[in-house]
Amino acid sequence: MIRFEAVEKWFGQHQVLAGVTGEVKRGEVVTLLGSSGSGKSTLIRTVTRLEGIQGGQVLFEGVDVAGRGVDINRLRQRVGFVFQAFNLFPHLSALGNITLGLERLRKMRKAAARERAMTELDRVGLADKADALPSRLSGGQRQRVAIARALAMDPDVMLFDEPTSALDPEMVNEVLRVMRTLAQNGMTMVVVTHEIGFAREVADTVWFLDKGQIVESGPPAEVLDDPRHDRLRSFLSRAR
Amino acid sequence: MGYVFDPAAVLTGQYLDWFIWGLATTIALTVAAWLLGMTIGIILTLVRMLPFRSLEWLVAGYVEYHRNVPLLVQILVWYFGVPQLLPRAIRMWVNSHHSEFLLAMVALGLASAAYITEDLRSGIRSIPKTQYEAARSIGFNYLQAMSYVILPQALRIVIPPLINQTLLLFKNTSLAMAIGVGELTYRTREVDSYTFKTFEAFAVATVLYLAISFAIMALGSFADRRLKLEIR
Amino acid sequence: MLEILEDNWLLFLIGQYPHGPVGGLAMTLFLAVAGLSLSFPVAIALALARLSPRRWLRGPATAVVYVVRGLPLIMFIFWTYFALPLLTGHAVGGVETLLFALVIYEASYLSEIIRAGIEGLPKGQAEAAKALGLGYFPTTFKVILPQVLHNMMPSLVSQFVSTIKETSLGYVISANEVTFAASQVNNQLMTQPFEVYGLLALTYFTLCFTLTSAARWLERRLAAERGGLGAQPA
Numbered sequence: 001m002i003r004f005e006a007v008e009k010w011f012g013q014h015q016v017l018a019g020v021t022g023e024v025k026r027g028e029v030v031t032l033l034g035s036s037g038s039g040k041s042t043l044i045r046t047v048t049r050l051e052g053i054q055g056g057q058v059l060f061e062g063v064d065v066a067g068r069g070v071d072i073n074r075l076r077q078r079v080g081f082v083f084q085a086f087n088l089f090p091h092l093s094a095l096g097n098i099t100l101g102l103e104r105l106r107k108m109r110k111a112a113a114r115e116r117a118m119t120e121l122d123r124v125g126l127a128d129k130a131d132a133l134p135s136r137l138s139g140g141q142r143q144r145v146a147i148a149r150a151l152a153m154d155p156d157v158m159l160f161d162e163p164t165s166a167l168d169p170e171m172v173n174e175v176l177r178v179m180r181t182l183a184q185n186g187m188t189m190v191v192v193t194h195e196i197g198f199a200r201e202v203a204d205t206v207w208f209l210d211k212g213q214i215v216e217s218g219p220p221a222e223v224l225d226d227p228r229h230d231r232l233r234s235f236l237s238r239a240r
Numbered sequence: 241m242g243y244v245f246d247p248a249a250v251l252t253g254q255y256l257d258w259f260i261w262g263l264a265t266t267i268a269l270t271v272a273a274w275l276l277g278m279t280i281g282i283i284l285t286l287v288r289m290l291p292f293r294s295l296e297w298l299v300a301g302y303v304e305y306h307r308n309v310p311l312l313v314q315i316l317v318w319y320f321g322v323p324q325l326l327p328r329a330i331r332m333w334v335n336s337h338h339s340e341f342l343l344a345m346v347a348l349g350l351a352s353a354a355y356i357t358e359d360l361r362s363g364i365r366s367i368p369k370t371q372y373e374a375a376r377s378i379g380f381n382y383l384q385a386m387s388y389v390i391l392p393q394a395l396r397i398v399i400p401p402l403i404n405q406t407l408l409l410f411k412n413t414s415l416a417m418a419i420g421v422g423e424l425t426y427r428t429r430e431v432d433s434y435t436f437k438t439f440e441a442f443a444v445a446t447v448l449y450l451a452i453s454f455a456i457m458a459l460g461s462f463a464d465r466r467l468k469l470e471i472r
Numbered sequence: 473m474l475e476i477l478e479d480n481w482l483l484f485l486i487g488q489y490p491h492g493p494v495g496g497l498a499m500t501l502f503l504a505v506a507g508l509s510l511s512f513p514v515a516i517a518l519a520l521a522r523l524s525p526r527r528w529l530r531g532p533a534t535a536v537v538y539v540v541r542g543l544p545l546i547m548f549i550f551w552t553y554f555a556l557p558l559l560t561g562h563a564v565g566g567v568e569t570l571l572f573a574l575v576i577y578e579a580s581y582l583s584e585i586i587r588a589g590i591e592g593l594p595k596g597q598a599e600a601a602k603a604l605g606l607g608y609f610p611t612t613f614k615v616i617l618p619q620v621l622h623n624m625m626p627s628l629v630s631q632f633v634s635t636i637k638e639t640s641l642g643y644v645i646s647a648n649e650v651t652f653a654a655s656q657v658n659n660q661l662m663t664q665p666f667e668v669y670g671l672l673a674l675t676y677f678t679l680c681f682t683l684t685s686a687a688r689w690l691e692r693r694l695a696a697e698r699g700g701l702g703a704q705p706a
Contacts, residue, residue: 304677304681304684305673305677307680307684308633308637308676308677308680308681308684309637309673309676309677309680310636310637310638310640310651310676311637312640312641312643312644312651313640313651313669313672313673313676314673316643316651316655316669316672317666317669317670317672317673320658320665320666320668320669321665321666321667321668321669321670322666324664324665324666325666407541407542411542411543411544411545412544413544414544414546414547415544415546415641417546417644418643418644425544425546425547425550429550438554439554442547442550442551442554445547446543446547446551449542449543449544449547450539450542450543453541453542453543454538454542457538457541457542
């Protein structure tokens with residue numbers, strides 16, 4: 001579904017992605033691990049062209065996302081993106097955050113959009129917060145609304161950029177629970193995270209990035225319990 | 241002193257009419273200059289967001305001129321100076337059509353535009369880039385992201401300073417008296433010189449000015465409370 | 473334009489002096505400097521009164537600030553123009569009138585800046601001073617205000633620019649400052665108003681823009697001092 005082919009990216013003189021190659025299959029849950037600065041966030045941001053690349057290709061369903069004739073806005077509707085800092089729209093209620101895309105992009109009628117949004121809110125356990133402004137929600141609740149906002153667009157794949165890193169510890173689980181359910185229902189997911197436990201339990205595949213490259217990948221049991229790389233070994237020991 | 245303060249003496253007959261006309265002119269001048277200032281202010285804001293350095297400098301020059309020259313002097317330049325530059329036919333036409341009101345409106349409007357564009361720009365700049373990113377991630381294009389996500393937020397930030405700008409503009413219309421526009425201050429002096437009831441005349445004008453100013457201030461603090469978004 | 477400047481630069485700069493009173497740009501600057509300096513103590517008093525827990529202090533001070541904010545400066549100048557002779561018992565000239573009006577007007581705007589500065593200071597400063605056993609006045613004048621005044625240097629320069637611009641209203645009551653001087657030159661020449669007033673605008677612009685730039689520079693320096701690079705100007 002998503003293929004990275006020798007993807008390279010520089011920020012000025014600094015190379016963040018140094019030839020990343022890998023594939024995410026339909027229905028697969030891929031977890032990206034790596035210390036900060038390893039390029040894992042940048043990698044998933046290239047999928048929806050939040051970051052441009054200087055070398056290689058990113059393919060979504062076989063089509064180069066940077067290719068000519070690609071309607072990037074259409075593509076983004078099919079790829080849900082969840083940010084570390086939630087990025088809810090502060091001037092809209094939880095419900096309004098979700099209906100905005102449904103009404104303006106899916107051209108749904110108000111009532112239908114509302115109904116759909118309520119379904120999504122219910123799915124993340126926040127139906128009772130529909131009318132609350134983001135400022136009235138806790139961090140965990142905000143992130144769940146952000147997930148609902150992305151899900152409402154019926155994406156083919158969900159990308160998560162450190163979804164729990166900005167949360168207080170006691171709120172991490174409520175978000176992970178939502179993501180776990182999502183994975184169990186067969187959603188294709190790419191998750192950048194520091195939650196080793198989540199990776200072990202939910203992921204089909206783990207990619208370990210270091211210095212802009214995938215240095216190890218495979219099923220979690222293999223990668224996490226029998227790391228071959230020193231960098232990964234020290235990363236895991238620090239994470240514990 | 242045997243002096244009796246008697247506002248009623250200036251609130252009868254033609255004097256009352258003068259006050260009413262003065263107030264009406266003040267309000268008309270405020271509204272007209274506001275509309276002009278807002279229009280030009282928005283245009284300037286859009287122009288300076290275009291990726292051309294030269295245009296950006298041009299707008300910056302415009303802003304600096306209007307902020308660093310006294311408004312009264314700007315009005316004098318427009319009233320005494322600019323008609324001199326116009327072709328004779330237009331000058332004649334302008335002079336016979338209440339040129340003082342028109343030119344005061346232009347001077348006040350252009351000056352307001354300089355302040356308005358600064359407010360608008362800082363409003364838009366204060367919206368974090370991540371909001372734009374989030375909007376694009378849902379699949380909105382540039383214009384949609386602007387109109388559904390960025391501008392609605394910027395507007396909330398910008399409305400309180402714009403209301404304050406309106407208050408300043410309202411007060412500044414009084415400077416138009418210097419070129420003979422029959423607004424409230426001008427009419428007040430007229431009433432004064434006809435009746436010699438100086439304190440009464442100015443008391444009436446003061447109450448009128450304060451009433452409207454306080455109404456604008458109240459609107460401002462209401463907007464401030466209502467629109468304040470707790471971001472994060 | 474140069475010719476006008478050549479013939480009238482003295483009138484522009486110093487008015488009729490030494491054959492008459494000082495005027496022109498010199499008077500403009502004097503009015504602005506004196507206006508702002510004299511308004512300063514008044515502004516501090518107003519700010520402290522507005523922050524006072526005592527209602528009889530806070531009430532009147534708040535009223536003054538709001539009335540000044542709500543009234544055009546020109547109205548204020550006229551009130552002074554009529555009331556000052558009555559209060560003092562003798563005739564008062566245009567310059568004195570303008571100066572008096574400016575002091576009150578500027579004082580209430582300045583007081584708002586000072587008040588915001590005091591409120592913006594970390595609460596710990598006042599608490600630390602009190603913990604040392606300092607009373608209200610030492611706390612305020614030795615600990616709080618020095619910091620506030622330091623932080624508000626840029627605003628102070630901006631306020632100085634505003635004051636310079638406001639002195640132009642001397643024109644309306646024939647106070648002999650530079651706008652009035654320009655109008656006199658214009659009355660003599662009759663035929664070149666654009667040049668005369670253009671020159672006047674240019675004079676103000678040069679003066680005020682220089683000061684505005686200085687204020688920005690100060691603001692950047694203060695921001696750097698606070699360690700916040702590229703902090704937002706006030």
